[in-house]
């Protein structure tokens with residue numbers, strides 16, 4: 001049987017709580033729901049943690065959210081030793097919002113970095129404290145210059161929004177995707193493009209993650225390190241705060 005879940009986080013990145021009904025409890029304890037605001041790990045962004053509130057007020061802590069066999073399946077992993085909810089039970093979902101918001105800020109910062117460094121991305125991992133983006137690039141670049149360029153984009157407070165387009169629209173207008181370093185995930189019928197700037201003047205690239213809605217929300221960030229990973233690869237590490245904050249800590 002195929003159970004479908006409504007992934008509310010795809011429509012509203014700021015939804016931190018919602019109601020849901022249990023559609024399955026897996027052998028390993030994993031919980032599936034009819035709808036969820038919990039983001040499931042993918043595209044370098046870790047899935048949400050938080051808790052489910054039961055009718056009697058008790059809580060089921062959720063330590064991980066991941067996809068199942070396909071992206072249409074979302075499994076919420078409870079902490080060990082928790083009581084299992086029953087099929088059809090109604091729950092109130094609460095994501096760990098401070099953590100998710102940091103991930104949204106960091107994820108958006110990764111997009112801004114790919115605007116400043118328009119090289120093919122070979123890997124990325126969004127973290128609460130630090131994110132890394134690997135580029136296929138051979139040249140050396142000054143990290144403070146990159147930080148200054150990043151903060152210029154943050155301070156300009158460009159809008160960040162999602163535009164859904166169909167595979168056919170994309171095929172007809174390949175120019176819609178401004179970042180050439182990420183291949184659109186076609187084949188699912190529609191693609192979500194994350195656009196930065198009015199009329200995506202700064203950037204647009206396919207991405208299914210969660211982002212803030214204005215670049216100013218990213219706040220102070222800086223490039224802590226640029227590591228050389230072979231002749232044609234550079235690993236950038238983004239951290240929150242200013243370089244001065246870091247030096248002081």
Ligand SMILES: [Zn+2]
Nearest residue numbers: 107194207209
């Ligand atoms: Zn993204």
